[in-house]
Amino acid sequence: MVNQTNSNNATNNTAKNDDKNIMSIAQYLKSAQSGHKRSIPPMAQWQPKHCGKMDLKVLANGEWWHEGQLIKRQSLLDLFSSVLWKEEGRFYLRTPVEQIEIEVEDEPLFVNQVDSTVIADKKYIQFTTTNADLIIVDAEHSIFMREFAGELRPYVHVRFGINALIQRSAFFHLIEMGELVENKQGDTILSLQSGDFHLQLGT
Structure with a gap:
């Protein structure tokens, strides 16, 4: 028999961890952009290192999904879209120090x-x-x-x-x-x- 209370706690903890993870990314990007007056930072001037891939996907209908969860916060979507980068047909979130690959079905x-x-x-x-x-x-x-x-x-x-x-x-x-x-x-x-x-x- 499955302990329903434990199961619910595990689900809640996973949701909290996912939310904490994406908020950490958002905070990092905000920090990276601090000092830039323009909404779109000068990404072409940056030389970040490639840091692998993250579970972030932009669907063809405009929805952004992170680790199986739909991102609904417009402020996060605006932030991520401001640091989008494309290189050799692949899409990334780009900061001064990191470049993280994401998946895009069509255009972001x-x-x-x-x-x-x-x-x-x-x-x-x-x-x-x-x-x-x-x-x-x-x-x-x-x-x-x-x-x-x-x-x-x-x-x-x-x-x-x-x-x-x-x-x-x-x-x-x-x-x-x-x-x-x-x-x-x-x-x-x-x-x-x-x-x-x-x-x-x-x-």
């Missing part, structure tokens, strides 16, 4: 808002991610289509080789901001203008 960032903004009298497309990143669409931060799990999905390049998935509602708004035209092959193309940057997307 997600656009949930699209707006237009005026800079120096020119109108630009501006994206906002679920972690409050602001992305101005230009030649270096272009929109593109890519297939994932048999579905053609829209993305925008953000930083360090990392892209953000443009979520469905934001993409519908983006379509409204552009112009749907037909090319010579009879395919429907979405034509967009952001500042002096012009692009066309197959839809």
